Amino acid sequence: MLLQVCPNGARTPDEHPALSADPSVIAADVAASVQVSEVAAHVSVGSVHVHPKDPDGRDSLVSAHVDRWIRVLRGACPRVELGVTTGAWSAPDPAERCALIGGWRELPDVASVNWHEDGAEDAADLLLSRGIGVEAGIWTEEAAERWAASPLAGRCTRVLVEIQDIPGDQAPGEARAILDVIRAARPAASILLHGEERSAWPAFEIARGLRLDTRIGLEDTLVLPDGAAAASNAQLVNLCGTRLAG
Numbered sequence: 001m002l003l004q005v006c007p008n009g010a011r012t013p014d015e016h017p018a019l020s021a022d023p024s025v026i027a028a029d030v031a032a033s034v035q036v037s038e039v040a041a042h043v044s045v046g047s048v049h050v051h052p053k054d055p056d057g058r059d060s061l062v063s064a065h066v067d068r069w070i071r072v073l074r075g076a077c078p079r080v081e082l083g084v085t086t087g088a089w090s091a092p093d094p095a096e097r098c099a100l101i102g103g104w105r106e107l108p109d110v111a112s113v114n115w116h117e118d119g120a121e122d123a124a125d126l127l128l129s130r131g132i133g134v135e136a137g138i139w140t141e142e143a144a145e146r147w148a149a150s151p152l153a154g155r156c157t158r159v160l161v162e163i164q165d166i167p168g169d170q171a172p173g174e175a176r177a178i179l180d181v182i183r184a185a186r187p188a189a190s191i192l193l194h195g196e197e198r199s200a201w202p203a204f205e206i207a208r209g210l211r212l213d214t215r216i217g218l219e220d221t222l223v224l225p226d227g228a229a230a231a232s233n234a235q236l237v238n239l240c241g242t243r244l245a246g
Contacts, residue, residue: 001043001214003043003241004192004215004216005033005233005236006049006050006215006218006219007219007233008050008051008218008219011218012058015222016218016222018218018232018233019057019218021053021055023053023069023073026050026069026073027072027075029234030076030077031077032233033232033234033237036234037237037238045241047081047110048077048080048083049085050069050073050083050084051084051085052065052068052070052084053065059085059089061097061100061101063104063105066084067104067106069084070082070104070106070108071106081109083108083133084111085111086111086112086123088117088118094122098119098126102126108132109133110158111132111133111134112136113127114143115143115146115147116142116143124150124152128155135158136153136158137160137162140164140178141177144161145181147159147185148182148186153186156189158190158191158192159189159190160194161191161193161194163175163196163199163203165199168198168199168201171199171203171206174199175193192213193213193214194214195220196220200221204240214240216239217233224239225239
């Protein structure tokens with residue numbers, strides 16, 4: 001199983017003390033997460049999914065920002081797969097989004113593409129042409145069907161099944177519906193299942209039960225399973241690693 005850490009997401013620095021617009025702060029927390037997972041002999045962190053920020057803490061696809069974040073994260077975690085977002089909120093116009101991606105000089109290993117967004121296939125095709133792997137972000141059953149019909153589906157590194165912020169008891173049914181579409185279309189597809197906010201911990205348990213790749217981090221949740229505030233990404237990773245190894 002792959003355990004991915006998602007340290008910041010689209011959150012702004014004022015949402016948690018461990019969040020920052022400074023990539024060195026996030027990189028230090030990610031490095032601590034990797035070390036915790038390795039030293040504790042749990043399931044090791046094998047991937048990082050980060051949202052590069054502008055100086056004001058907003059998600060950015062601008063080369064100057066992405067390049068800086070990639071350099072800093074690579075320096076802190078040189079042996080871990082490094083991925084970034086291409087979320088449309090960073091650049092709503094599909095043509096602009098592709099132009100920005102085309103300007104990156106420091107290239108991540110992978111980048112997520114949300115398949116429900118306009119221009120998703122163009123962004124994915126561009127990433128692949130630049131040697132960047134694609135993580136297909138699937139938020140709904142409809143998006144899963146759209147991805148399944150895409151000629152690029154078989155070229156994606158993995159599928160990120162993202163259970164949205166819904167009540168925990170609804171997460172199993174939502175996950176099942178999406179997974180059924182993906183497995184019917186691509187039985188051998190690599191799947192990473194995770195949730196966010198209310199569904200974060202229920203989705204983690206679903207992934208653990210199905211032995212699917214999963215992720216954890218302050219992007220997806222600011223709290224522990226008991227509702228207490230999470231201190232850091234490293235704390236979240238340590239807890240998940242312990243549960244996955246159990």
